[in-house]
Amino acid sequence: MSRPAWAEIDLAALRHNLNIVRRAAPSSHIVAVIKANAYGHGIVRAAKALSDTDAFGVASIDEAVQLREAGISQRIVLLEGVFGPDELELVAKYNLDLVVHNLAQVEMLEQGLASNNTMSIWLKLDTCMHRLGFSVDMLPGIVERLQKISNTTTPAILMTHLANADDLQDKLTAIQLECFNATVKKLGQQQKLETSIANSAGILGWPASHTDWVRPGIMLYGISPISGKTAKDFDLQAVMSVKSKLIDIQTLKKGDAIGYGGTWVCPEDMRVGVVAFGYGDGYPRHAKNGTPLLINNKRASLIGRVSMDMITVDLRDHPDAKAGDEVELWGKSLAVEDVARSADTIAYELVCGITQRVKYIEI
Numbered sequence: 001m002s003r004p005a006w007a008e009i010d011l012a013a014l015r016h017n018l019n020i021v022r023r024a025a026p027s028s029h030i031v032a033v034i035k036a037n038a039y040g041h042g043i044v045r046a047a048k049a050l051s052d053t054d055a056f057g058v059a060s061i062d063e064a065v066q067l068r069e070a071g072i073s074q075r076i077v078l079l080e081g082v083f084g085p086d087e088l089e090l091v092a093k094y095n096l097d098l099v100v101h102n103l104a105q106v107e108m109l110e111q112g113l114a115s116n117n118t119m120s121i122w123l124k125l126d127t128c129m130h131r132l133g134f135s136v137d138m139l140p141g142i143v144e145r146l147q148k149i150s151n152t153t154t155p156a157i158l159m160t161h162l163a164n165a166d167d168l169q170d171k172l173t174a175i176q177l178e179c180f181n182a183t184v185k186k187l188g189q190q191q192k193l194e195t196s197i198a199n200s201a202g203i204l205g206w207p208a209s210h211t212d213w214v215r216p217g218i219m220l221y222g223i224s225p226i227s228g229k230t231a232k233d234f235d236l237q238a239v240m241s242v243k244s245k246l247i248d249i250q251t252l253k254k255g256d257a258i259g260y261g262g263t264w265v266c267p268e269d270m271r272v273g274v275v276a277f278g279y280g281d282g283y284p285r286h287a288k289n290g291t292p293l294l295i296n297n298k299r300a301s302l303i304g305r306v307s308m309d310m311i312t313v314d315l316r317d318h319p320d321a322k323a324g325d326e327v328e329l330w331g332k333s334l335a336v337e338d339v340a341r342s343a344d345t346i347a348y349e350l351v352c353g354i355t356q357r358v359k360y361i362e363i
């Protein structure tokens with residue numbers, strides 16, 4: 001038997017979650033966001049399972065090429081556009097959609113694009129997230145410049161990204177929507193544009209953001225995008241279950257300190273379990289004492305520092321636990337959001353962070 005550290009990927013749950021997107025935004029086309037190796041779930045397997053989507057969203061040309069070479073035929077949107085002029089050739093060769101979010105990218109298109117190339121451009125507007133995109137004032141000039149490059153390289157879709165949509169009380173989302181809608185109205189006189197605003201939080205929390213295209217990421221993987229709400233609240237199903245086994249049990253005395261730094265000292269004589277999963281597998285190094293996990297489906301608590309290959313667990317409430325018993329670090333029976341909260345991070349980081357040595361099993 002090899003080292004027991006594996007991630008089960010439930011492809012039926014992935015498809016179920018795509019249906020939740022369709023139900024929530026029935027009039028919109030869907031860009032399924034599968035960048036970062038499908039948030040750690042495996043980009044090609046996710047794309048194949050999500051064959052009902054209208055398009056895929058990725059962050060790099062490498063991800064896009066990987067998808068095309070695996071036979072994926074839907075539209076693929078490069079969400080950060082190209083990083084250098086050399087990538088334009090690949091964009092054309094692999095028939096990719098391109099986000100254009102800054103002047104350097106416009107110049108690359110002006111200088112590098114053969115007039116017979118056709119490209120679908122997603123023009124990004126900054127509506128106060130202040131990360132990527134053109135300002136409202138710059139936009140009409142950019143549209144004109146793109147129109148001059150080639151008749152077929154006109155921006156077809158105007159997009160923006162929501163900064164705080166996970167917080168239903170936050171006022172910024174309404175401001176962003178108002179700014180976006182006003183810009184669309186103004187540009188509408190220049191040309192007809194499709195639009196795209198909503199990420200997962202927009203899809204589930206802000207119906208006014210459901211326009212021609214929605215761009216779900218985290219909700220596809222069965223994780224709630226809205227703070228204070230759980231996946232169950234939206235009928236989302238966890239796709240990734242990360243598992244290992246107890247590989248040893250220590251019987252310790254009151255006062256014994258555990259692991260690196262001896263940060264956890266046994267308050268009484270007790271048993272401590274050792275699980276073969278650590279930060280080298282993607283478990284969060286800063287998970288605190290008390291971070292939940294499941295042993296044989298029953299809740300237990302992390303104690304002591306997370307090591308590269310192992311974590312240690314309080315077995316006082318698990319008198320029958322023994323080496324070889326199954327451990328769930330997060331997944332179907334333990335929300336990854338709960339683990340993330342205990343490690344002062346977000347579920348996105350945990351699922352994206354599963355490392356290569358963890359075996360993937362499709363179920």
Ligand SMILES: Cc1ncc(COP(=O)(O)O)c(C=O)c1O
Pocket residue numbers: 033079161198199200201215216217218219225
């Ligand atoms: C441009 C863009 N759209 C959509 C998404 C999907 O966001 P989420 O995973 O929150 O649904 C992302 C992810 O960061 C993104 O960068």
